[in-house]
Amino acid sequence: xxxxxxxxxxxxxxxxxxxxxxxxxxxxxxxxxxxxxxxxxxxxxxxxxxxxxxxxxxxxxxxxxxxxxxxxxxxxxxxxxxxxxxxxxxxxxxxxxxxxxxxxxxxxxxxxxxxxxxxxxxxxxxxxxxxxxxxxxxxxxxxxxxxxxxxxxxxxxxxxxxxxxxxxxxxxxxxxxxxxxxxxxxxxxxxxxxxxxxxxxxxxxxxxxxxxxxxxxxxxxxxxxxxxxxxxxxxxxxxxxxxxxxxxxxxxxxxxxxxxxxxxxxxxxxxxxxxxxxxxxxxxxxxxxxxxxxxxxxxxxxxxxxxxxxxxxxxxxxxxxxxxxxxxxxxxxxxxxxxxxxxxxxxxxxxxxxxxxxxxxxxxxxxxxxxxxxxxxxxxxxxxxxxxxxxxxxxxxxxxxxxxxxxxxxxxxxxxxxxxxxxxxxxxxxxxxxxxxxxxxxxxxxxxxxxxxxxxxxxxxxxxxxxxxxxxxxxxxxxxxxxxxxxxx
Amino acid sequence: xxxxxxxxxxxxxxxxxxxxxxxxxxxxxxxxxxxxxxxxxxxxxxxxxxxxxxxxxxxxxxxxxxxxxxxxxxxxxxxxxxxxxxxxxxxxxxxxxxxxxxxx
Numbered sequence: 001x002x003x004x005x006x007x008x009x010x011x012x013x014x015x016x017x018x019x020x021x022x023x024x025x026x027x028x029x030x031x032x033x034x035x036x037x038x039x040x041x042x043x044x045x046x047x048x049x050x051x052x053x054x055x056x057x058x059x060x061x062x063x064x065x066x067x068x069x070x071x072x073x074x075x076x077x078x079x080x081x082x083x084x085x086x087x088x089x090x091x092x093x094x095x096x097x098x099x100x101x102x103x104x105x106x107x108x109x110x111x112x113x114x115x116x117x118x119x120x121x122x123x124x125x126x127x128x129x130x131x132x133x134x135x136x137x138x139x140x141x142x143x144x145x146x147x148x149x150x151x152x153x154x155x156x157x158x159x160x161x162x163x164x165x166x167x168x169x170x171x172x173x174x175x176x177x178x179x180x181x182x183x184x185x186x187x188x189x190x191x192x193x194x195x196x197x198x199x200x201x202x203x204x205x206x207x208x209x210x211x212x213x214x215x216x217x218x219x220x221x222x223x224x225x226x227x228x229x230x231x232x233x234x235x236x237x238x239x240x241x242x243x244x245x246x247x248x249x250x251x252x253x254x255x256x257x258x259x260x261x262x263x264x265x266x267x268x269x270x271x272x273x274x275x276x277x278x279x280x281x282x283x284x285x286x287x288x289x290x291x292x293x294x295x296x297x298x299x300x301x302x303x304x305x306x307x308x309x310x311x312x313x314x315x316x317x318x319x320x321x322x323x324x325x326x327x328x329x330x331x332x333x334x335x336x337x338x339x340x341x342x343x344x345x346x347x348x349x350x351x352x353x354x355x356x357x358x359x360x361x362x363x364x365x366x367x368x369x370x371x372x373x374x375x376x377x378x379x380x381x382x383x384x385x386x387x388x389x390x391x392x393x394x395x396x397x398x399x400x401x402x403x404x405x406x407x408x409x410x411x412x413x414x415x416x417x418x419x420x421x422x423x424x425x426x427x428x429x430x431x432x433x434x435x436x437x438x439x440x441x442x443x444x445x446x447x448x449x450x451x452x453x454x455x456x457x458x459x460x461x462x463x464x465x466x467x468x469x470x471x472x473x474x475x476x477x478x479x480x481x482x483x484x485x486x487x488x489x
Numbered sequence: 490x491x492x493x494x495x496x497x498x499x500x501x502x503x504x505x506x507x508x509x510x511x512x513x514x515x516x517x518x519x520x521x522x523x524x525x526x527x528x529x530x531x532x533x534x535x536x537x538x539x540x541x542x543x544x545x546x547x548x549x550x551x552x553x554x555x556x557x558x559x560x561x562x563x564x565x566x567x568x569x570x571x572x573x574x575x576x577x578x579x580x581x582x583x584x585x586x587x588x589x590x591x592x593x
Binding site: 239319326334335341357414415 | 497586
């Protein structure tokens with residue numbers, strides 16, 4: 001049952017072969033068994049969770065069902081869920097109880113899905129290893145001495161270890177796709193504006209986007225049907241017709257044009273990861289795809305540009321945490337300024353403070369043109385690279401991350417090395433394009449551990465249904481996505 | 490552009506984050522590394538390129554000037570921090586938030 005797809009679970013629930021309470025309890029029991037060692041969840045509330053499961057069972061009994069009714073979903077702790085502790089992985093919000101629901105929480109509730117708990121994450125989603133969380137690191141279920149990736153590391157470990165049926169994540173520079181690659185499952189970052197940011201704690205507002213993290217492309221499509229859609233409470237939500245993301249899953253791939261950017265296969269890519277990606281491309285050829293060499297010449301600039309824009313936006317967004325209305329307030333202070341300074345120094349962790357300082361610096365008097373404006377100009381060059389590329393191909397493929405999961409502690413003292421984890425994912429966020437990572441095989445680490453590798457699929461704006469089709473067809477002829485870590489059965 | 494300890498202190502003040510002397514030195518090293526990464530941008534000629542703030546280049550939607558949000562003050566004030574300086578009471582009184590005196 002823990003390996004069943006969302007569609008299978010939905011069918012079992014609707015045929016009353018299992019109740020939502022039983023299914024939910026199965027996952028709660030697994031969480032109790034494995035979470036103390038994996039640390040995928042920050043908060044659990046069995047009473048609330050089981051009440052939702054009971055309500056779902058009543059709904060099923062009344063015949064009022066939607067595809068996800070009764071299915072337990074883990075929610076990244078960046079989403080406000082009314083009455084739930086919502087920390088964003090920070091000491092700053094350790095005692096914050098959300099007074100309202102994020103849009104996607106409302107959507108999952110309306111679909112009758114069950115909120116299984118809030119998952120661990122890098123503090124304010126700033127990190128690529130989940131090591132910046134105030135609530136401790138998360139173990140990679142494939143190898144406990146390695147990181148799960150980040151920032152959606154708790155959701156990633158929960159999906160990989162089957163501690164939920166599926167999970168949500170957010171992706172500002174790769175925070176869904178890089179952990180999906182490192183933990184071996186399917187994750188999708190939609191087109192910017194496809195999923196409402198209302199009630200999602202802000203990091204870099206022009207880049208932040210929520211998306212599904214699940215066992216397969218089909219599961220992600222069902223999640224997208226719930227998550228995506230216009231919401232007037234998010235000023236950048238796109239007002240488009242509601243679409244069915246499962247509609248193209250079964251289409252054959254004959255004639256699909258796949259672009260391979262040469263910049264994604266150059267220095268910096270682990271050789272064994274490269275081999276896995278090449279094997280996946282070969283599989284696509286067998287499925288009828290035509291492979292086209294392309295170039296995204298400004299890829300290397302995406303990291304410098306991101307580390308101007310994201311910290312600048314973060315320094316502005318995080319100015320709200322001042323110890324006045326909510327969040328951490330210092331225990332002792334002399335005056336208002338001292339209260340701000342101490343509350344923020346104590347409430348934020350080292351990486352968050354670094355990014356606020358960088359953001360404040362690049363926005364400070366005299367530097368705006370040299371940094372922020374320049375970064376926005378290069379952002380357009382990066383987006384134009386993709387416009388040119390999509391004249392020649394339907395989707396772009398490459399690695400999602402330059403290596404397999406690295407060991408905890410390995411990069412934590414070297415921010416720049418950590419930032420390079422996102423070299424293949426960041427430009428998609430800057431351009432606002434959808435991207436996904438799907439399991440494509442395993443590579444051996446230096447010490448002989450077999451670790452998952454993710455294939456990235458980048459699509460044109462609003463082309464999620466096609467990307468899900470491309471991923472689903474691969475998952476019909478391969479079984480990488482069905483593998484689960486040993487010892488967690 | 491080389492950063493100095495003075496820059497760190499100035500930026501920390503602007504960001505309202507207390508940084509101790511020893512933290513300032515460590516922060517200087519890390520931020521210098523990040524800024525040298527960022528400096529790669531300066532090699533690009535961006536003359537005449539329109540800055541991009543949002544992928545869809547949308548303008549802000551307008552809406553009618555009417556109240557759309559419910560007043561959740563009591564709900565919101567349940568999250569008020571403890572007053573501090575020896576008091577564990579929530580920093581609220583009469584529907585307002587309590588902060589140190591700013592006007593004599």
